[in-house]
Amino acid sequence: EAGTIVLEPVSIVTITVPPDLQGPVLTDLSSRRARVNATESTEDGRTRIIASAPEAELARYVLELRSLTGGRAELMIASDRYERAPEPHRV
Numbered sequence: 001e002a003g004t005i006v007l008e009p010v011s012i013v014t015i016t017v018p019p020d021l022q023g024p025v026l027t028d029l030s031s032r033r034a035r036v037n038a039t040e041s042t043e044d045g046r047t048r049i050i051a052s053a054p055e056a057e058l059a060r061y062v063l064e065l066r067s068l069t070g071g072r073a074e075l076m077i078a079s080d081r082y083e084r085a086p087e088p089h090r091v
Contacts, residue, residue, distance in 0.1 A: 007082040009055040012037075014048065015065065016074040022047045024068055032057035033086075052080065 013034065017025055022039070026049065029036065034053035042048055058077060065073050 006085040008085040009079060010052050010081050010083050011055050011058060012078050012080045013051045013053050013058070013061075014076040014078075015051075016042060016046050016048045017069055018072055019045070019047050021069050021072065022049065025049060025065070025073070028064070028068055029053065032061070054083075054085075055079070 013029070015025055015029075019041075026036065026039075029049070029051050032053055034051040034057070036049060036051045038048075038050045040048050040050075061077075062075060065075055
């Protein structure tokens with residue numbers, strides 16, 4: 001009666017970019033089911049974005065972020081927790 005729940009791993013993603021790239025990076029994160037937890041300015045004038053994202057959406061993110069930012073981003077990914085996976089689409 002209890003049924004099953006499928007969980008997926010979620011990571012904390014920290015991205016530091018020049019301010020002019022904040023918009024494109026935030027747009028890209030939202031397309032990956034990420035939730036932005038915070039944005040802050042660093043001492044050197046860059047922007048730090050902290051978000052939670054499903055690991056399934058981050059498989060090639062290093063390469064795609066490099067392409068999106070022209071190699072001007074710093075990225076850290078750390079496993080954080082498990083959350084309920086979205087229901088599969090039924091046709």
